[in-house]
Amino acid sequence: MDSFNDVMDAVKAYCKGRVSDASYRVFIQDLNLLNFEGTNIIILEVPNDVVMRFAAARYADLLKEAFASILGFEVELKFVLAAPAPDGGKAAEKPKLDENDLPSGRYEFTFENFIKGPSNQFAFAAAQAVAANPSGAYNPLFIYGPSGLGKTHLLNAIKIEIQKNHPDFNIVYVDCEKFTNETITAIKTATMEQFRQRYRKADVLLIDDIQFLAGKESTQEEFFHTFNTLHNDGRQIVIASDRPAKEIKSLEERLRTRFEWGLTADIQPPDFETRVAIVKRKAELLNLDLPNDVAEYIANHLKQNIRQLEGAVKKLNAYYLLEGIEPCIGVTTTAIKDTLNDSQPIPVTIEKILNEVARTYNVMPSDIRGKKRNANVSAARQMTMYIIREVTGMSMEAIGQEFQRDHSTVVYSIKTMEENIKRDQHLKEMCSDIMKNVRT
Numbered sequence: 001m002d003s004f005n006d007v008m009d010a011v012k013a014y015c016k017g018r019v020s021d022a023s024y025r026v027f028i029q030d031l032n033l034l035n036f037e038g039t040n041i042i043i044l045e046v047p048n049d050v051v052m053r054f055a056a057a058r059y060a061d062l063l064k065e066a067f068a069s070i071l072g073f074e075v076e077l078k079f080v081l082a083a084p085a086p087d088g089g090k091a092a093e094k095p096k097l098d099e100n101d102l103p104s105g106r107y108e109f110t111f112e113n114f115i116k117g118p119s120n121q122f123a124f125a126a127a128q129a130v131a132a133n134p135s136g137a138y139n140p141l142f143i144y145g146p147s148g149l150g151k152t153h154l155l156n157a158i159k160i161e162i163q164k165n166h167p168d169f170n171i172v173y174v175d176c177e178k179f180t181n182e183t184i185t186a187i188k189t190a191t192m193e194q195f196r197q198r199y200r201k202a203d204v205l206l207i208d209d210i211q212f213l214a215g216k217e218s219t220q221e222e223f224f225h226t227f228n229t230l231h232n233d234g235r236q237i238v239i240a241s242d243r244p245a246k247e248i249k250s251l252e253e254r255l256r257t258r259f260e261w262g263l264t265a266d267i268q269p270p271d272f273e274t275r276v277a278i279v280k281r282k283a284e285l286l287n288l289d290l291p292n293d294v295a296e297y298i299a300n301h302l303k304q305n306i307r308q309l310e311g312a313v314k315k316l317n318a319y320y321l322l323e324g325i326e327p328c329i330g331v332t333t334t335a336i337k338d339t340l341n342d343s344q345p346i347p348v349t350i351e352k353i354l355n356e357v358a359r360t361y362n363v364m365p366s367d368i369r370g371k372k373r374n375a376n377v378s379a380a381r382q383m384t385m386y387i388i389r390e391v392t393g394m395s396m397e398a399i400g401q402e403f404q405r406d407h408s409t410v411v412y413s414i415k416t417m418e419e420n421i422k423r424d425q426h427l428k429e430m431c432s433d434i435m436k437n438v439r440t
């Protein structure tokens with residue numbers, strides 16, 4: 001080491017593997033070793049005030065550790081702001097930061113990171129019991145509740161816990177859309193055997209968003225056999241759904257009863273105290289200092305979805321890091337307004353409807369748009385047009401343009417569907433399930 005630059009390069013290399021690429025690029029890459037003072041004080045030059053605040057607050061410990069490891073003695077750090085370059089050059093520029101550059105605050109979906117309250121403690125306890133004793137406690141465990149309340153979190157927590165205690169276990173986690181797509185591909189490419197082996201060899205199967213099984217007959221058939229094989233062999237199955245099994249209308253009875261064999265646990269929106277605790281925990285995980293009144297303000301305004309609570313905390317963190325604005329009620333009002341706007345019901349797109357109907361009828365979305373006339377594709381096309389009309393309220397003309405069909409064809413298709421639905425209970429349920437699924 002013969003120069004400040006060498007030392008600094010080594011320090012940066014030390015830090016590089018220990019922080020995310022984005023954080024390294026924004027907060028560490030441009031640090032400059034300016035001088036030594038006394039015996040152990042290092043003066044670090046930072047390019048601007050954002051990096052100054054961030055590097056000093058978050059990375060001082062890591063940087064000290066790096067210097068100690070490279071120089072062999074403990075150091076203290078002093079950060080100084082680089083003087084603006086006379087030509088207004090690089091040193092004077094603020095980095096172009098956006099939220100993607102910020103540490104994401106990603107944390108593991110563990111039991112430890114799950115905040116309990118009256119609305120979720122039963123599901124939490126059931127998940128813990130299953131994780132502690134796979135196949136011994138409740139099989140299957142069926143967790144249901146509205147979006148954004150922690151079902152996926154619990155499924156992952158079970159996975160992590162079992163992995164820790166049984167490193168040799170083959171744990172398969174899949175969401176139902178993926179399972180459905182894989183079933184369709186396996187049928188089309190004649191690779192059913194490999195597909196079956198993958199799922200039927202699981203020691204633990206965790207399947208998320210099972211409501212998407214609704215109406216998909218071949219996937220239900222496949223899942224039925226997977227379920228039976230695993231259950232008969234004493235393997236643990238955990239299922240998450242946005243509604244109870246009995247409300248998934250076009251689900252075969254034999255599956256519905258199986259889902260109810262074990263334990264069913266629901267999750268409801270959290271009460272005020274739990275929401276405050278969640279907001280505080282999320283802030284803590286981001287190292288954000290959040291006053292109580294702000295945490296309570298957020299909890300008072302966002303009640304239905306924990307993802308929204310997280311969104312608000314992340315926004316406040318971004319304001320703080322990017323603009324230096326401390327969290328307070330005033331800025332929270334803006335952050336919450338954004339979150340509320342962001343979380344307006346997502347407009348249902350035609351593509352979403354098309355994909356969901358295609359999966360249900362086991363055809364390709366392009367077939368529905370295309371000219372094929374076989375019975376299954378025609379039925380799928382009629383269903384698609386009907387649901388687009390119901391869900392989006394698009395005019396018949398616009399639907400016609402979308403499918404390159406004339407207006408009278410659309411009118412006829414929708415009318416036929418309306419009549420069929422009146423007569424055919426199964427079709428009616430299938431249609432209602434598809435509509436629910438495209439709205440989630």
Ligand SMILES: Nc1ncnc2c1ncn2[C@@H]1O[C@H](COP(=O)(O)OP(=O)(O)OP(=O)(O)O)[C@@H](O)[C@H]1O
Binds near residue numbers: 120152154278
């Ligand atoms: N009790 C809780 N404690 C801490 N974080 C929670 C809790 N419940 C939910 N979360 C967080 O809220 C976010 C949304 O949760 P999750 O994805 O598990 O919801 P979900 O019920 O599976 O929703 P969806 O049905 O939309 O998939 C996650 O980041 C999760 O960690």
